Amino acid sequence: MKLLLVDDDDVLVGQLASDLVSQNYVVDIATDGLLGWEYATAASYDLVVLDIDLPGLDGVSLCQRLRQTGYAGPILLLTGRSSSTDKVQGLNAGADDYLVKPYTLVELTARIRALLRRPPAVNDLSLRWGSLQLDPNAGQVTVADRLVVFSPKEYGLLELFLRYPDRIFSNTVLLERLWNADEAPGEETIRTHIKRLRRKLKQAGVDDMVENVYSMGYRLRPLPPEAADALGRANEVTSKAAIAPPTQALTSGVRPNSDALPPLAEATAAGPAAPDRDGPAAREQAAREQAAREQAIAAFERFRPAIDDRLRALHQAAAALNAGYLPEAVQATARAAAHKLTGSLGLFGFMEGSHLARQIEDWLQQPDLAEGSMFAALVDQLGLQLQAGPKLAAPDPAPDAVVRASLFGMAGASSDRYQVLAVDDDPAILAQLQRLLPPWGLDVVPLDDPRQVWDSLATSPPDLVLLDLDMPHLSGLDLCQQLRQGDRWQTLPVLFLTACRDPATIYQLYQTGADDYLPKPILEPELINRLFQRLERGRLLQTLAGTDPLTGLANRQKGTIELDLLLHLAQRYGQPLSLVRVEVDQPAPIAKALMNAVGQALVGRVRSGDAIACWSKSEILVGVLDTDLATAQAQIWSALESALATAIAVQTTGSELYLSGATFPDDGHRLADLYQRACQRRVSLRPAHPRGQPSRS
Amino acid sequence: MTIKRILIIDDEADVREIAKISLEITRQWEVTTAASGEEGVRLASTYHPDAILLDVVMPKTDGLATLKQLSKNTDTCHIPVILLTATLRLATQQTFVAAGARAVLVKPFDPGLLGGQIETVLGWS
Secondary structure, three states: OEEEEEOOOHHHHHHHHHHHHHOOOEEEEEOOHHHHHHHHHHOOOOEEEEEOOOOOOOHHHHHHHHHHOOOOOOEEEEEOOOOHHHHHHHHHOOOOEEEEOOOOHHHHHHHHHHHHHOOOOOOOOOEEEOOEEEEOOOOEEEEOOEEEOOOHHHHHHHHHHHHOOOOOEOHHHHHHHHOOOOOOOOHHHHHHHHHHHHHHHHHOOOOOOEEEEOOOEEEEOOOOHHHHHHHOOOOOOOOOOOOOOOOOOOOOOOOOOOOOOOOOHHHHHHOOOHHHOOOHHHHHHHHHHHHHHHHHHHOHHHHHHHHHHHHHHHHHHHHHHHHOOOOHHHHHHHHHHHHHHHHHHHHHOOHHHHHHHHHHHHHHOOOOOOOHHHHHHHHHHHHHHHHOOOOOOOOOOOHHHHHHHHHHHHHHHOOOOEEEEEEOOOHHHHHHHHHHOHHHOEEEEEEOOHHHHHHHHHHOOOOEEEEEOOOOOOOHHHHHHHHHHOOOOOOOOEEEEEOOOOHHHHHHHHHOOOOEEEEOOOOHHHHHHHHHHHHHHHHHHHHHOOEOOOOOOEOHHHHHHHHHHHHHHHHHHOOOEEEEEEEEEOOHHHHHHHHHHHHHHHHOOOOOOOEEEEEEOOEEEEEEEOOOHHHHHHHHHHHHHHHHHHHHHHHOOOOEEEEEEEEEOOOOOOHHHHHHHHHHOOEEEOOOOOOOOOEEO | OOOOEEEEEOOOHHHHHHHHHHHHHHHOOEEEEEOOHHHHHHHHHHHOOOEEEEEOOOOOOOHHHHHHHHHHOOOOOOOOEEEEEOOOOHHHHHHHHHOOOOEEEEOOOOOOOHHHHHHHHHOOO
16 A cells, blocks of 8 residues: 655654554655645555645645545545634545544554545446456456455455556565454465465356466466457556556655565556557566566575575574673674665565565664564574575475474574463363473463463463364354454464364354464374464564564554654653653563563553553553653552552562653653663562552662 | 666675666666776766666765765766665655655565666656
């Protein structure tokens, strides 16, 4: 999805754009109304965000102009004024929604997502491929005028292929496009959906519509020439929001793209060459493009030694981090290596490798690298990608080999053990899991009654859940559905253990939100292999989605963005900002449970405009806008008090929680300064005396 | 189709090589490469390319310094420069454009599509 942000507040827009880019949106920025107009006429956008007060051309006029010239995509207005006249004026001008400043990133991105989910308001041209016709308004597909029914995901895939007929979609891109960041399906899910889509198409009389592109992904197969002629030009307009043919989509060059496809792919596809894209010249060009990709992959081995050197630099940094000290020189070398890998791996077809390298580079730019285990996991993941080689479509190595590689990676990555919640009414299965998993670093919490799952999740949050399908009182399917209904457990990997081979049931498993299933009887290599695949992917997805796996709060990376934005708002509107730090000082197992309890206690008490983030394995930070430090701390204290009296107190007799804070502008103007000041003011909260005065340690 | 002459300046051999392969195969353009900013500035004034792809992060003379030297030289100041960067940071990209780059391309690029992207941003298509 491609968005245009028109706002003259550089800092705010920069932060918003970084956040959106991290959520896989493609973002263009214009800092005045006229420039915004130029952008909108030069390229196609799925959504436009407009500030009302803009230099050059004000937001309401720009909105009017966009609507008059036929822009049909959603428009979100940002306004510093809360008077209803302004809102009405904006909505009358054609805006779909408005947001009054100051707002939080979370609120804005939620509105953006909601707008993007709305169905298009205008009559879209139907998309055709031979006798197949997809009507986006009706959400219907017909083949030779006969209705064909597809599942939502199959329909989504089909629409994507038809809208972008020249693009190759990798598994990663399809996951990003068609699944929410909160969901965590595997690539196997994509293969299953593609297979099912093909089968339905074939049954409807449309054969070979979607083709595999070796080592790259899937795309719409070009129609044979005679069919293409008959189809005419009906599909030339591929974007509903286009208001003019793109003339120079990169006018100012500001076009970050986190999509796994390279920047400007759409511009090339929709450019002036489009009218003869099915002709012989276009086919020859497509063949040349494919040849260039193949040549690039063929050249990989020549550059492998240099790439291996860069990977080694990352492993050194990971080892140093695990040992507790990362020398500056090692960090700098690793950062440079990650930067180079980001730029080069995708050239050889490792798009996911480039993405991982970018994450690693971002990680290394943090001022205080506390999350060493996560960093090492990213590096190991990258190593595994490279080990597999550039021919991504090659068959998977034998399960045993993968198991060893994964375990080696995980052992080197982290001293932490993973926790698996196993729910099965068959004691023999639970006993088998308790025997098989611990030697691999996987601790099992066995449960023979599914009704106890919620208590177990609350007291001991797992890294993965294994569910039996048929259980008394509550079936695995119902349990999985309940887990996926709330936000808290959206990204928790859920695997089913089942003896059932019925395709309809397996389909239902995926529909309710399962990530994978394992056939009974359990085979050790397959079990371990699949569990590690899910655990690594689950952690990675949570990192990418900005969620801390333990507490479900924003992780440090996302928290930094949100707290920085709050700080910016505070500066802009001359309001105080209080940063409150809660620290848990406990040995690892207790700290884990305590952090989870503190997170749960605080998350519902934080106002919608404020920010809360898990800063490290033992720290949570809360940013409270327009509130002095004493009040903010009192609020946090009161939220913690009840938790201290119950869950926390039970687990932490004689233990310590620390509460401290700092305020903008009195204690500093940067997040780092405020954090440092807060650390210096550690105040102990003794659970044994929750109503007493906090005492200085 | 006019055969274009492209100069690629990048200290990383793999990026130079793949960009060269890409442009030669997909567009049949003539491509020359330089492994440093200094070599790039020298080549630009003798080779007279139609466009320059310039890496930002290079040892000694980095992309921005190279860009400055190219724009000071009357032989090369008219040549459009596209900066290649792996950074997604908007503020950084805006700095590059403000410094005189015609466009910024984010690495990694798709070897199949690089030529088309250059044509699009330079209005050659």
